[in-house]
Amino acid sequence: xxxxxxxxxxxxxxxxxxxxxxxxxxxxxSVPAVPRVHVPRHRLLDRLRTATDGPMTLVTGPAGxxxxxxxxxxxxxxxxxxxxxxxxxDSYDGAPGVFWSYVVEALRRALPRQxxxxxxxxxxPGSVGTSLLTRLAAAxxxxxxxxxxxxxxxxxxxxxxxxxGLEFLLEHCGPLLRLVVTSRVDPLLPLxxxxxxxxLTEVRGADLAFTPHEAAALLRGHGLKPGDDVVRALMRxxxxxxxxxxLCALAVQRTxxxxxFTRSFTGSEQAVSDYLxxxxxxxxPVATRELLLRASVLDRLHPDxxxxxxxxxxxxxxxxxxxxxxxxxxxxPGTSWCRVHPLFAGVLRAQLRIRHPALVxxxxxxxxxxxxxxxxxxxxxxxxxxxxxxxxxxSEAVHQLMVGALCxxxxxxxxxxxxxxxxxxxxxxxxxxxAAARRLAQHDRAGCRERLAVAERQLRRNGVEPDPEVGLTHxxxxxxxxxxxxxRAGGRAEGRAEESAQAVSDLMGRMPLERLQAHPEIEALRLxxxxxxxxxxxxxxxxxxxxxxAAEAAGSAGGAGTAEGAQATGAADVRTAEAxxxxxxxxxxxxxxxxxxxxxxxxxxxxxxxxxxxxxxYGAPPEHRSGAGYAALAAVAFERDDREVAQRRLEQALACxxxxxxxxxxxxxxxxxxxxxxxxxxxxxxLTALPGPGTADAPWPVQRVALMRSAVALARGDHQAxxxxxxxxxxxxxxxxVALARAHLAAGRTDRALRLLARAEASPDPSLTDRVSIxxxxxxxxxxxxxxAAARRLLDRALDAARPERLRRPFAEAGPWLRHLLxxxxxxxxxxxxxxxxxxxxxxPPAGLVQPLSSRERDxxxxxxKMMSAxxxxxxxxxxxxxxxxxxxxxxxxxxxxxxxxxVERGRELHxx
Numbered sequence: 001x002x003x004x005x006x007x008x009x010x011x012x013x014x015x016x017x018x019x020x021x022x023x024x025x026x027x028x029x030s031v032p033a034v035p036r037v038h039v040p041r042h043r044l045l046d047r048l049r050t051a052t053d054g055p056m057t058l059v060t061g062p063a064g065x066x067x068x069x070x071x072x073x074x075x076x077x078x079x080x081x082x083x084x085x086x087x088x089x090d091s092y093d094g095a096p097g098v099f100w101s102y103v104v105e106a107l108r109r110a111l112p113r114q115x116x117x118x119x120x121x122x123x124x125p126g127s128v129g130t131s132l133l134t135r136l137a138a139a140x141x142x143x144x145x146x147x148x149x150x151x152x153x154x155x156x157x158x159x160x161x162x163x164x165g166l167e168f169l170l171e172h173c174g175p176l177l178r179l180v181v182t183s184r185v186d187p188l189l190p191l192x193x194x195x196x197x198x199x200l201t202e203v204r205g206a207d208l209a210f211t212p213h214e215a216a217a218l219l220r221g222h223g224l225k226p227g228d229d230v231v232r233a234l235m236r237x238x239x240x241x242x243x244x245x246x247l248c249a250l251a252v253q254r255t256x257x258x259x260x261f262t263r264s265f266t267g268s269e270q271a272v273s274d275y276l277x278x279x280x281x282x283x284x285p286v287a288t289r290e291l292l293l294r295a296s297v298l299d300r301l302h303p304d305x306x307x308x309x310x311x312x313x314x315x316x317x318x319x320x321x322x323x324x325x326x327x328x329x330x331x332x333p334g335t336s337w338c339r340v341h342p343l344f345a346g347v348l349r350a351q352l353r354i355r356h357p358a359l360v361x362x363x364x365x366x367x368x369x370x371x372x373x374x375x376x377x378x379x380x381x382x383x384x385x386x387x388x389x390x391x392x393x394x395s396e397a398v399h400q401l402m403v404g405a406l407c408x409x410x411x412x413x414x415x416x417x418x419x420x421x422x423x424x425x426x427x428x429x430x431x432x433x434x435a436a437a438r439r440l441a442q443h444d445r446a447g448c449r450e451r452l453a454v455a456e457r458q459l460r461r462n463g464v465e466p467d468p469e470v471g472l473t474h475x476x477x478x479x480x481x482x483x484x485x486x487x488r489a490g491g492r493a494e495g496r497a498e499e500s501a502q503a504v505s506d507l508m509g510r511m512p513l514e515r516l517q518a519h520p521e522i523e524a525l526r527l528x529x530x531x532x533x534x535x536x537x538x539x540x541x542x543x544x545x546x547x548x549x550a551a552e553a554a555g556s557a558g559g560a561g562t563a564e565g566a567q568a569t570g571a572a573d574v575r576t577a578e579a580x581x582x583x584x585x586x587x588x589x590x591x592x593x594x595x596x597x598x599x600x601x602x603x604x605x606x607x608x609x610x611x612x613x614x615x616x617x618y619g620a621p622p623e624h625r626s627g628a629g630y631a632a633l634a635a636v637a638f639e640r641d642d643r644e645v646a647q648r649r650l651e652q653a654l655a656c657x658x659x660x661x662x663x664x665x666x667x668x669x670x671x672x673x674x675x676x677x678x679x680x681x682x683x684x685x686x687l688t689a690l691p692g693p694g695t696a697d698a699p700w701p702v703q704r705v706a707l708m709r710s711a712v713a714l715a716r717g718d719h720q721a722x723x724x725x726x727x728x729x730x731x732x733x734x735x736x737x738v739a740l741a742r743a744h745l746a747a748g749r750t751d752r753a754l755r756l757l758a759r760a761e762a763s764p765d766p767s768l769t770d771r772v773s774i775x776x777x778x779x780x781x782x783x784x785x786x787x788x789a790a791a792r793r794l795l796d797r798a799l800d801a802a803r804p805e806r807l808r809r810p811f812a813e814a815g816p817w818l819r820h821l822l823x824x825x826x827x828x829x830x831x832x833x834x835x836x837x838x839x840x841x842x843x844x845p846p847a848g849l850v851q852p853l854s855s856r857e858r859d860x861x862x863x864x865x866k867m868m869s870a871x872x873x874x875x876x877x878x879x880x881x882x883x884x885x886x887x888x889x890x891x892x893x894x895x896x897x898x899x900x901x902x903x904v905e906r907g908r909e910l911h912x913x
Contacts, residue, residue, distance in 0.1 A: 017101055018121045024105050028088045032072045032152075035246070037221035039214050044070055044203065045078040051201035052081055052148060052178045056170065056194060059182040061205035062326040062341075063279040064243025067182040068152050070208065075150065081178065082146035085110035089151060094158040096165060097122035100132060103149070107136075110147060127161070133168050141174035154183040155325075163188040185325045205326055209240030222249040237342055244343055247271040276347045280327055291318055292340075293355065296348035297363045297386070299379075301329070301338040308370045309363055361387045372396050378405070381418040390422045394430040399469045403476055404521035404583060406437035416441055429458040429466070433473050440480055443661035448481045468510050475503040476522065479529040497533035501526055524554035524583045531590055536664050536698035538733070540594050541765060547591035551607075554584035585614035589628030593668065596635040599768025601805040608632040627656025631668050638675060639769065641808035642855050647676060667691060667701035671708050678715055679812075686712050703729045707739050719747035732759075734766035738773050750781050772802045772810045776818070783817055788824065795821055808852070853894060858912060860887040865904045 016023050048070070051057040059067045068088075075084045085106035093099045104119050119135050122128045140147075157163070167189055170179065181187060194200035210218065212231050219226040219234075226234075238244035251271060281289055295306045295315075303316035319338050322329040328344035331337070340348070352360060364387035371380035377400045384393030397406065397415065405415035419434050436451035455474060459466050466474075479500035504526045508516055516522065531546035588611035595604035611629035630653035637646035650672055659665045670691050677686035690705055706729030713721035722743035726736050737760035745753035757774050760766060766774070779794035795818070802810070811818060853861065856877070863873040870888070874881045892898055895906040 015105065017098070017125070018123050019097070019125060024102060028090070028102060029086060029106050029109060030088075031075050031084070031086045032068055032088065034069055034073050034076065037218065037246075037249075038069070038073065039210075039217045039221060040073065040077070041070065041210075041214060044207065045074050047201075047203060047207070048074045048180070049078055049080075051203070052146075052180065054201055055173075055175075055177070055179065055199050057178070057180045057201045057203070058186070058191070059180070059203045059208075060184065060186060060326060061203075061208045062241070062328050063184060064241060064275065065205055065208040065326075066242035067208065069242070070203075071150055071152060071180060071182055075148075080148050082148060082176075083110040084148045084150060086150045087152065089153045089156045091156050091158070093156065094162060095125040096128045096161045097125035099157065099162045100128050100136075100165065104132075104136070107147070107149065111143075128165065133165055134172075137169055137172035137174075140169075140177040143174055143176040146176045146178055148178045148180060150180045150182075152182045154181050154187050155185045157187075160188055184327075208242065210235075210238075210242060210245055211240065215240065215245055218245055219249050219252070222253055224249065224252055239341060241341070241343065243275060244272055247275065272343055273347050273350065276328070276344050277351070280344060281347065281351070284322075284327065288318055288322070291315065292322075292348055293352045294359070294363055296340070296345060296352050297360065297367060297383070299339075299345075300332065301340065302336055305367065305370050305374075309366055365389050365392075368392065368396075377402060378414050378418075381415055385418040385421065390419075390426045390431055391428055393418065394422070394426070394428065394434045398430040398433055398473050399467065401469055401472070401515070401519045401522060403433075403437055403473045404519070404525055404580070406434060407441050407477075407480065407525065407582075427458075429455045429462070429470060432458060433470070433477065436477050436481075437473075440477060443658055445481055448477065452477055452481065468507055472504065472507040472511070472522070475500055475507055476525055476529075479504055479526060480532075482529070482533065497530060501530050520553050521580045521583050524550045524580065524587065527553060528583060528587050528590070531587070532664070535590065535594060536700055538700035538703060538731070540598055540700075544591055544594040544598070547587050547594060550587035551584050551591060554580045554587060581614050581618040582620070585611050585618070585620070586626045586628065587611075588614065589626045589632065592632030593628050593635075593665070596632045596639070597767065599639070599770075599772075599805060599807065601636045601639055601768075601807060604632050605636045608636070622652070623655055623657060625656055627653040627659035627669075628665060630656065631659060631665060631672070634672055635668070637855065638672060638679075639809045640806050640855065641812045641852070643676060643679060645855055646672070650676070663698055664701055667704055671704045674708050674712070678712060683712055683715055686715075699731070703731050703733070703736065705729075707735060710739050710743065714743055714746060719743050722746075734760040734763040734770045737763070738770050738777070741777055742773075745777055745781060750784055753777065754781055768801065768805060768807060769810060772798045772807060775801070776810055776814050779821070780814070780817060783821065788821075791821055792824075853891060853912060857887050857891050857894070860884060861891050861903060861907050861912065864888070864891075864900050865907070 048057065048059075059071060061067050074080065075086065085103075087102050087106045089099075093102065101122050104121065119139060120129070120132050122132060166179075166187075169177075170189075191200060212235055215235055215238075216226055216231045219231070234245060234248055238248065281292065284292065291306065291310050291312065294310050295301050297309070298305065301315075301319060303319055306315035306319065307313055319329060323331050323338060328341040330339050330341070332339055364383045368380045368383035368387060368389060369392075371377075371383060377396060381393050381397055381402070384390070384396065396402075397419075402415050406419070407416075416438060419438055422431065422435065424435065432451045432455035436448045436455065439445075439447035439451060452474065459470070459474070465471075479497055482496040482500055504522075508522065508526075527546045527550035531543045531550060534540075534546060535543035588607045592604045592608035592611060595601075595607065608629035611626070615625040615629075630649050634646045634649035634653055637643075637649055650669060653659045653665075653669055659669050670689055674686040674689040677683075677689055687709070690708055706725050709728075710722040710725035713719075713725055723740060726739045726743070729736060737756045741753040741756035741760065744750075744756065757777055760770060760774055775794045775798035779791040779798065782788070782791035782794060798810075802808070859877055860873060863876055868876065870881050870884045873879070873884045877884070879887075888900075888903075891903055895903050897903045897906050
């Protein structure tokens, strides 16, 4: 034992409690061992190393956050600035005499050879004299070097007497004492003053959370080989909670199936549940435990809502205490709401089902009504569904104009998902309207019409005029259903859509302006429904205009950002975001389809990509988003003669349910597949790809199929069948006239072909493809008449028209005569210069004509023009650097250059840039 005048030895009895003679427990004074599988967390070790240059470091976090493990690892491996006195606290250390006896002993063991004045040992457990604290502070002033005192588990020290003594020591100690405190809660010290005086460094629960990289290392330490999906799933459920991850790793070891475990894992997993129940739930007072159990039906907690569920009035104080105690309840910044850790929430729900099973639906029903009254309709619908209170939920959905959210693609919107389990037997007009909206979202037009008929019968049976919201929902669903109808005769679908659109407008006029301003998706859906009907009837200009207006109307709700973001902030705009983003997504996709058909390829590409961005924003899974954008991108790629991209985009479109189920989009996809097959020379496959008679009877799909059948017949040399197919479409628009002219010209009836082309040119607003095709057919006719000068002029005009949109397909399909004409003009005429960007499949390019760049090669060349490095190009285009270099080599080869500057100059000469 050290001499009696050693600085922290007292009178020689420092290893026992003075009043009882009981020995001090060595385990409390020893640095705990780190777990067998330990992940060195260098970012936190470095933080502690820096922090202990100052007087106090506070490490706080919930149970199992890794506070003790971090401090122990730092003491063992983190190179503390000097000797470490460690004290692990327990509930008995709230007595000042016990606490300071252990502190003195810890310091004595850390400094066994120092010889200043002794420190008196407390004589009683309940108090300490000022002499001990004064002598202890004085002794720290004479320390030869830094000494670290670690107080682990300070939350176990109850009362104010120990913190008061610790505050005295911190105020009067020497500059070389370093205090490190770990605790689940902030100690009763003037932390605000320590922060202001820059005397405190804090490591909080958010800092202690494992990063994905650290979580993966922990799993590997347990002999696992986790994939990125497994790590992401565990991080999502545990939020980086150290003990949760460790328990999960042990459980995965037992199951041997990481993927299966992460799919089924919840907070009720036995090891996690036992830990959280013992360490967190059972540590709370009985009244607080009961509040947490009843509030567990909520995803987020609001004091008033919790009071409504529990019948209490003190929820605000209880929740504040739980957040202060780091009891797995965290505040949502800037709001009055709180969140419960997902694993703890799972434990609470499991305990509620065990202890009060009959209470669960009643709690959900109470929550639904409170949330509805607070204007949080989406959350109210979810709780009504959990309560099985379908009539209340449906009535709330209809009266809050949730039709837009309900018409979102399946699994895309929370409102739509809330009713996914609603039985068809629920009576009433509102449940029938909700069911109709859901069936429409699933492209079940027959089911939608059937449920609308049920709603209509119920409204007639009631014998009173329905509320404006009910009538508006009914009319809007009728419009959207009519816009997808397949009947062609007499334009009935279009007529019904216009009638329904007028009914929607009339009902909107009866509603307060502020309600309509809060639901811009209603007008957007009305415009979108009309646009679909007009597209089906072939009125592309009107369809494009209405699609634009629909996207703009839906865009006026964009303040909410994404539904997820609105939810995270507690904003009341969740339902607006859920309703507006899908409508904007669908409208932009429909607009892109109309533009691609009209030859506005650049605009179609832009709107299609924006449509897909909208789908990403509201989290629609690929199979449940609208495929119109993909279909438009496929059409653009095909018109630019990029078959590989066209095929890939077509497959993406066909993976979307609306492309498979909607007659217009399904026909577009079938026609494009047929065109790709024909471009490859597979005529029978091209014919097989087309839908059979009666599959789609709307005017525009019928025309598209007929014109494709004509193209296949012409490729087979059957001119008569080609003409007959066009006549079968019963249309005389410019596209049909061009197809007829092509067939007659191929059959040698040049005069008749020219008359048809004159009629096509005189047609109002022919598409870009039609204008280019007309000039190419006239050039072909001029060649047949041996008027080569006229042919070159017409080819020049065709190239001028096609180049801004990079339209290549009409030239690729023109035939060998085009190559001969370009060869004649090689180096001598505007057609050759302006056509240098053009490539034609099927043979080697003529002398002087460069091989065309692919779409991706052109993107790379555009980046080169901006003087971007290979790394920057890779980041910009989401490619690997090696892929960028491969594209660059291909660009150099095709442009016959060897340097970046030369490639840019050559690209400008050829009008590629």
